[in-house]
Amino acid sequence: MHMPSASKLFMFASASFVTTVVHAGNTLKDLESTLGSYQSLESNFSQTTIGTDANVLQTLTGIIKMQKPGQLRWAAEDPFPQLIVSDGKTIWQYDEDLEQVVIQDYQKQIETLNFLQLLEKPTLISAQFVLVPDANDKGETTNADNDDSYRLAAADPASPIKKVSFTFKGNTLTSASFTDSLKQVTHIAFTNMTLNKPIDKTEFTFKIPDGVDVIHQQ
Template sequence: MKKIATAILIAAAASAASADGMKSLESFMKGTQTGRADFTQTVTSPPKDGQAARSKTSTGSFEFQRPGRFKFVYKKPFEQTIVADGQTLWLYDADLNQVTQRAQAQALGSTPAALLASAPDLSALKAEFALESAPDQDGMQWVQATPKGKDGQLKSVRVGFTGDRLAALDILDSFGQRSLIRFNAMQANAALPATTFQFKPPAGADVVRQ
């Protein structure tokens, strides 16, 4: 009886903990329309030919306005800017002085950006992803998001929250590469200027339209 009672308590605790993830996601979708934060991104490639897995770390800033607008500015170790203005997705590589321009509707779909900025509400998010709560970890509540479309490169995303504030993205692609993005000093519902998500290719930059 003691073992059964313990098992029931563990199951109940796990259920309560996992329910917090979906509750946090719902609160975030309802209550946070804009935001800005700094981020650290660690990309880990799967090991090859018996070698250990390799990781690369980048830092930068992030801003979003739902639905459909966001901006990642990578500052170290390489400068790169990704802007979605609601119609077009721009990617600027400073070292190459090259801009890639794509139609936003075709470029996003079932991507982590849809979790952050594209979906206007939770029901729209559920149309693109199968969502389920995951156990608490590292002081955060987590939601597992699996794309319903099977033709993309994204395998799954875990979204971490501290309360109703976005705290992390743990992204796994179909090649086994993992990207962990941690957001720092997140400002929810920050007042963002209208120019935040406007992008104009720098003078002399090569523009590639896809």
């Protein structure tokens, strides 16, 4: 999904920040089943992107709300306000500082491999990725934090997404990390997550502010 850096939520980046072991017995079907049980989620997030030289390229904090099918509200609050909204048909990306709204077709964007797509259709995981066992895994099934971690590698060497990692506490997603073809790493930590509580559809609509530039990429 080719959006400005605010949309890193949609793209995949790596497992570098994930330190929990990959428990013996965890399978792609387990991961698909857990994500498939999510009909909606609401959470605070902290998102960090790291370059190939280990320098921090970007840090964002904000709130994400997602509801199937295709509804999303991703609001970055710091260091500057940015907003991505989808109603399942149209995606609006609003950069307040730039006074600009980019409008895209949801269906065209969801066809690319991205975070929203895997939450919407988790069965795609086993078609696109293979599970990577931890090199130090001796078969233990528990750890100090009782977290479950899934580290994945792209099945297709030509994939723009090279590595993916998800970490859960129980059935609750606590972090997602991704590595892209440029070897940039994006880590998203989730806190105060609420699952499967209906979200008002007005959260997934967007009224274009007066006086802003509107760019159609549909």
